[in-house]
Amino acid sequence: MSAKVVAVAGATGVVGRQMLETLEARDFPVARLKPLASERSKGKKVPFKGEMIDVEVLSDDSFDDVDIALFSAGGGTSKRFAPSAAKAGAVVVDNSSAWRMDPEVPLVVPEVNPEAIAKHNGIIANPNCSTIQMVVVLKPLHDAARIRRVVVSTYQAVSGAGIAAITELQEQTKALLEGREYPPKEFPHQIAFNIIPQIPQSDAFVDNGYTTEEMKMVNETKKILGDDNVAVTATTTRVPVITGHSESVNVETERKLTADEARALLAKAPGVVVEDDPAAQRYPLATTAAGKGETFVGRIREDVSHPSALDMWIVSDNLLKGAALNAVQIAEKLF
């Protein structure tokens, strides 16, 4: 593909930085990089291919010469500026939740539904981090045996909540170990040495008692797999881990899959690494998945409570496959 002008909106955030690193690491053909951010980041520079590049303030006029605009600046910013970018001729790959459930906007995980990319009208949505790593594992199982229902509980790292959230976990942990207090600011409760069953940190709950994060897993999974018959329930929690989301996933299928069959299917699935050797205490871990692009799956076993279900443990880097890498992979597939 010919080199592209690439804008990154939200370039100074946790995911924005990972987008820059991922473009560089994957040798994406960048003719020119346009880091964009809000007024607050005026005067900042970001590193790219050994240079420090000036951050520009995001506006409706930012996209005139842009081929691809990777957005990771929050739902409000995406809602406001993605249409301008698309109108100016850029293709937007948006990491926020703003457009994901819009029927006109493809919601894409390249290993799962790459065919959806072609249907875009200027905006493509990147799914939620916790959904992406689950569906890359579910896809081959669904193709082989039709998934009927998924019960998932998540163990989500704080980096998904941004730089201030990482700092809060680290500083609060340090304070508690030294016997000092450190009241929560970013999170609704203490996150150090605690589990918080609420994501996101504010305005989380919807009328049915689920959080918006949980309903993302319910709805996005159906849309990405292209099958409204896949029923999902989710409980999503924030855990004192910096990077790497873990998920305990129970999968009921129409046709019974043995654990061996599932392992064989997953072993050849794109983007998936089977790490499943309990005797050697080998299974996916946040600490070993962090920094890697693949999704790791292990603890695969036939559910003793159901005639046709599997339990498994899925871990991936929430900033990479869960955000920046998936967005860059979409951009790669675009051309």
Added chain:
Amino acid sequence: MSAKVVAVAGATGVVGRQMLETLEARDFPVARLKPLASERSKGKKVPFKGEMIDVEVLSDDSFDDVDIALFSAGGGTSKRFAPSAAKAGAVVVDNSSAWRMDPEVPLVVPEVNPEAIAKHNGIIANPNCSTIQMVVVLKPLHDAARIRRVVVSTYQAVSGAGIAAITELQEQTKALLEGREYPPKEFPHQIAFNIIPQIPQSDAFVDNGYTTEEMKMVNETKKILGDDNVAVTATTTRVPVITGHSESVNVETERKLTADEARALLAKAPGVVVEDDPAAQRYPLATTAAGKGETFVGRIREDVSHPSALDMWIVSDNLLKGAALNAVQIAEKLF
């Protein structure tokens, strides 16, 4: 009841200490306390009612004058010494897994199946920590609507693994924050800022791919509820929390329960506190449950993936209701 001679085997361990504190806090009528431990603890003293009491070395002759022997010294010790204690006339309340599935031994949670206590032949088993807090919540739902299946994922605190495990979490966390290495000794992998889907730390896995901890939840739940038709699958994990186990529990029932019905049933259930006000960001947390005797339940909602199921979040102090308190409550009910 008349005052009793109470032996505590494993009196110097994390749970043993909690047993002493619980006996004192609940004003259990102790005529004389006999703290017992292995050779290693020879010469140690433990605090009880303002005095320091000598620890005696556990032997077959330790129980001649003992009325109640609370055991929390590991499965091997229980297997070896509980029969001697029973033979000497003491009633053993054993916190290990040694006797739990023995058909001659009652497995008791006083709020759930107190009637089983009377059937003892000298030994009564205290269930696994993660099972206890789940069944006190399941019981009223089962009575009202017949539970068919439970899918549970746990978030278990390190104190369940003993004093050295607590130290390892604290010291390893400190080391990592200071940029130092701290290789795991107690746990199979780094526990600081990580999630380990394996409990216990060694010899965890059974042939079907589950861990022994997971199979405890599967089998003990059926025995305590007295119903083999309650199907359970569990994924149990260790999280960087000091005290307080959290559980994400999906419960399928024969008769549909609304979330409101479930909350009403649980509000009057013994030992259970409903903490369920999402709008106020109020739900059970390890940090608020630690040090308390009740089991807390919240995030109760009707499962969007199933016509007759509920999701909920259950938290309790694993050392209290999960171990020491439940054992002392059994002792109280004995007389």
